[in-house]
Amino acid sequence: MKKEIIPSLLLTIVCILFFSGVYPVIIWAIAQAGPNKGEGITIKDSKGKYYYENIGQKFTDDKYFWSRPSAVNYNAAGSGGSNKGPDNPDYLAQVQAAIDTFMKHNPDINKADIPSDMVTASGSGLDPHISVQGAEVQIARIAKVRGLDKNKVDALVKAHIEGPMYGMGPSRINVLKLNIDLDNLK
Amino acid sequence: MSPQILGVVVMFIATLFLAVPLGRYISKVYGGQGVWTDLIFKPIERLFFKVSRIDPAREMNWKQHLVALLTINLVWFFWVMFCLLNQSWLPMNPDHNPNMTPDLAWNTSISFLVNCNLQQYSGETGVSYFSQVFGLMFLQFVSAGTGMAAAAVVFNALRDKTSEHLGNFYNYFLKSCTRILLPLCMLIATIHVFEGTPMTFKGIDTLTSVQGDTMHVSRGPVAAFVAIKHLGTNGGGFFGANSAHPFENPTYLSNIVQMIAQILIPFAMVFAFGFYCNKKRLAWVFWCVMTVGFLVLVIPALNAEINGNPYITQMGISQPGGNMEGKEIRFGSIASAFWCIATTVISTGSVNSMHDSFMPVSGMNMLLGMMVNSFYGGVGVGFLNFFIYVILAVFIGGLMVGRTPEFLGKKIEAREMKIAMIIALFHPFLILLGTAIASYLAAHDTNMGWWFADAAGKHNASGWLNNPSYHGFSEMLYQYTSSSANNGSGFEGLADNNPFWNISTGIVLLFSRFLPIIGPVAIAGLMAQKKFIPVSSGTLKTDTGTFGLLVFAVKVIIAALAFFPALALGPISEWMKMH
Numbered sequence: 161m162k163k164e165i166i167p168s169l170l171l172t173i174v175c176i177l178f179f180s181g182v183y184p185v186i187i188w189a190i191a192q193a194g195p196n197k198g199e200g201i202t203i204k205d206s207k208g209k210y211y212y213e214n215i216g217q218k219f220t221d222d223k224y225f226w227s228r229p230s231a232v233n234y235n236a237a238g239s240g241g242s243n244k245g246p247d248n249p250d251y252l253a254q255v256q257a258a259i260d261t262f263m264k265h266n267p268d269i270n271k272a273d274i275p276s277d278m279v280t281a282s283g284s285g286l287d288p289h290i291s292v293q294g295a296e297v298q299i300a301r302i303a304k305v306r307g308l309d310k311n312k313v314d315a316l317v318k319a320h321i322e323g324p325m326y327g328m329g330p331s332r333i334n335v336l337k338l339n340i341d342l343d344n345l346k
Numbered sequence: 347m348s349p350q351i352l353g354v355v356v357m358f359i360a361t362l363f364l365a366v367p368l369g370r371y372i373s374k375v376y377g378g379q380g381v382w383t384d385l386i387f388k389p390i391e392r393l394f395f396k397v398s399r400i401d402p403a404r405e406m407n408w409k410q411h412l413v414a415l416l417t418i419n420l421v422w423f424f425w426v427m428f429c430l431l432n433q434s435w436l437p438m439n440p441d442h443n444p445n446m447t448p449d450l451a452w453n454t455s456i457s458f459l460v461n462c463n464l465q466q467y468s469g470e471t472g473v474s475y476f477s478q479v480f481g482l483m484f485l486q487f488v489s490a491g492t493g494m495a496a497a498a499v500v501f502n503a504l505r506d507k508t509s510e511h512l513g514n515f516y517n518y519f520l521k522s523c524t525r526i527l528l529p530l531c532m533l534i535a536t537i538h539v540f541e542g543t544p545m546t547f548k549g550i551d552t553l554t555s556v557q558g559d560t561m562h563v564s565r566g567p568v569a570a571f572v573a574i575k576h577l578g579t580n581g582g583g584f585f586g587a588n589s590a591h592p593f594e595n596p597t598y599l600s601n602i603v604q605m606i607a608q609i610l611i612p613f614a615m616v617f618a619f620g621f622y623c624n625k626k627r628l629a630w631v632f633w634c635v636m637t638v639g640f641l642v643l644v645i646p647a648l649n650a651e652i653n654g655n656p657y658i659t660q661m662g663i664s665q666p667g668g669n670m671e672g673k674e675i676r677f678g679s680i681a682s683a684f685w686c687i688a689t690t691v692i693s694t695g696s697v698n699s700m701h702d703s704f705m706p707v708s709g710m711n712m713l714l715g716m717m718v719n720s721f722y723g724g725v726g727v728g729f730l731n732f733f734i735y736v737i738l739a740v741f742i743g744g745l746m747v748g749r750t751p752e753f754l755g756k757k758i759e760a761r762e763m764k765i766a767m768i769i770a771l772f773h774p775f776l777i778l779l780g781t782a783i784a785s786y787l788a789a790h791d792t793n794m795g796w797w798f799a800d801a802a803g804k805h806n807a808s809g810w811l812n813n814p815s816y817h818g819f820s821e822m823l824y825q826y827t828s829s830s831a832n833n834g835s836g837f838e839g840l841a842d843n844n845p846f847w848n849i850s851t852g853i854v855l856l857f858s859r860f861l862p863i864i865g866p867v868a869i870a871g872l873m874a875q876k877k878f879i880p881v882s883s884g885t886l887k888t889d890t891g892t893f894g895l896l897v898f899a900v901k902v903i904i905a906a907l908a909f910f911p912a913l914a915l916g917p918i919s920e921w922m923k924m925h
Contacts, residue, residue, distance in 0.1 A: 161413050168418040170398035171516060172425065175523070178394075179487045180480040182543075185530065187535045189546035198545035200565055200593060205556065214542055215590040217555040224557060228675075237550055237562035238470050239587035241672040241700035243839030245817035246655045247924055251671075251763040259661055274663040276654065280671040283590030283682075283699040289675035291667055312886055328353035329598035330667065330678035339556055 232285035369617025408871025439474035440549025460859030463582030490578025493726030503870035581695035670701030690715035693724030695834025774908035780826035812839025
């Protein structure tokens with residue numbers, strides 16, 4: 161073992177310099193040509209304020225399309241899910257409470273139209289998307305609160321559907337982008 | 347075919363198409379044949395060996411290999427312990443994260459050293475960028491390289507020859523990192539940068555949301571990290587939510603890339619064995635056995651997640667997306683269910699959804715994937731685990747046909763069998779012993795004193811469970827299974843950052859990493875010294891479907907006998923309660 165200590169130490173040092181020094185610097189240099197220089201893709205609203213496109217935000221106000229429940233309250237200084245098991249009675253009570261709240265704020269809809277993603281927490285707690293159905297069940301409320309034509313809101317939602325990638329994966333709607341455009345809707 | 351199903355089928359087939367040529371390339375790298383990467387990396391490697399005073403042409407026997415492997419691993423352990431215990435004053439800490447506690451640093455260093463990446467901290471608050479890049483990411487490269495080098499030694503020993511000389515450890519190790527891992531990492535990290543994964547050394551950004559709330563956004567050099575995390579089947583996430591985090595895994599495309607990246611080398615190592623030892627048919631038999639095992643686990647999980655939670659159905663809402671608790675909309679329940687099994691049959695342990703919230707059937711299949719731990723398995727070590735089962739199957743097959751068991755022209759005798767049995771039985775022993783102790787403590791609600799305190803400061807052992815009843819038992823079973831399989835995923839509800847869990851899983855991790863490397867290398871080394879026996883009409887043919895079936899049966903029998911009682915107390919009871 162003694163014979164191997166010096167070569168091991170020296171090889172470790174050069175490997176640290178190479179894999180932890182050279183490699184990340186190369187990727188960082190590539191990122192300078194990437195979107196927003198590798199600092200996270202941002203979008204701006206009409207007032208010029210910027211947001212991170214991929215990081216979901218808390219939307220609980222009736223005049224906005226709601227985002228999903230979050231175990232970390234959409235504070236992206238951390239991340240994580242509820243980690244509740246599917247038969248945990250506390251968890252099921254929380255889901256029931258979320259359904260009741262949703263029904264209270266959206267009295268015009270059928271309960272059976274609520275998709276489960278609107279009452280369950282995402283894995284990261286920062287999910288930027290909701291399902292298409294999750295947006296559709298909120299159209300009536302948005303139109304009423306904002307005094308807008310329902311068809312107009314409906315068209316806005318349709319315009320924000322991101323379909324499957326080359327025919328693969330689920331359809332989804334970025335809540336942040338949808339709400340920014342909703343604010344611009346007259 | 348629905349778009350979500352199509353997505354996972356494409357992922358799987360694409361991996362296979364890439365893995366065969368990669369396997370040929372890996373076999374050439376270990377065989378010392380010329381490859382196109384010589385142009386860039388040959389001078390670099392020569393320089394590294396010169397600086398380190400290593401002669402890469404010095405042949406080692408199996409014992410010398412193991413000594414070199416263990417020595418360099420020890421050096422790495424001390425380096426990363428140093429980083430984690432001193433990160434508060436070391437550079438690159440824009441968010442001012444504090445030093446780790448000694449028990450957490452012990453667990454984290456071991457966990458990354460052994461390619462497990464069980465994370466009992468959250469990346470946003472638990473580590474500095476220095477620790478991430480120079481400590482943890484460094485280990486992600488070299489621990490993967492270690493596993494692959496050990497597999498290369500076994501490949502070398504299984505060639506038709508009688509020899510003590512099995513190549514040079516440092517040579518296999520460094521080439522695994524520079525020739526195989528690094529070029530692919532460059533490609534994968536670049537794709538991620540353009541998909542929107544951050545690669546910056548700036549700290550937390552503070553901004554006001556559309557609705558007017560103040561929010562903080564953690565960033566960091568994520569793209570470089572996420573590439574090696576998957577390619578090396580490490581699985582440790584940059585952020586707490588791992589690949590569920592929208593920065594770490596921003597799009598459906600990045601999800602596909604990460605999935606391919608993690609299964610690619612485990613696939614390719616099987617084919618590399620075939621090319622290296624000129625046993626291509628046997629390699630395909632091995633691959634098919636692994637694939638059957640994978641499909642048996644993944645299909646019920648897909649089905650369970652599509653159908654959603656029966657209790658939520660009873661509440662009268664719809665579940666068009668399936669069981670969405672703990673899952674992200676952009677992946678959907680199908681890509682998440684596929685991932686949860688893929689990440690557990692290989693030893694990645696990264697997650698793109700929270701395993702604690704999956705249906706009982708999926709939870710059981712994740713556990714089974716880790717209990718067998720060789721339906722593909724981790725880079726290098728997956729093949730080694732599989733090799734143990736092959737030795738057992740050869741022995742049983744040999745007894746059935748009434749001949750001395752032999753594999754690839756070498757006799758399997760008592761000494762090899764003893765090693766194989768110890769390795770095969772040690773895995774269930776570690777899992778069940780740990781789970782038994784933890785569940786005894788939880789069931790008796792023991793006062794744990796210094797060893798454990800929950801968020802409220804109480805020392806009662808039941809406080810580490812996030813869910814009651816059967817699911818709580820599964821949380822503990824999962825933690826030890828994940829540790830012993832060097833997987834690293836978790837039923838993350840478990841409150842595991844405390845001395846009891848940090849120290850006990852740390853010990854399990856050490857044993858379960860190094861014994862399954864030492865055992866197969868020793869067996870292969872012993873076999874290599876033996877006289878070669880040419881194939882005759884009485885030889886048990888191994889490159890046939892029958893033999894594949896035998897290997898599969900051995901796995902099922904060992905897993906079923908060892909783990910069925912524990913599974914019955916956890917996910918099986920939970921399933922019966924729900925239906």
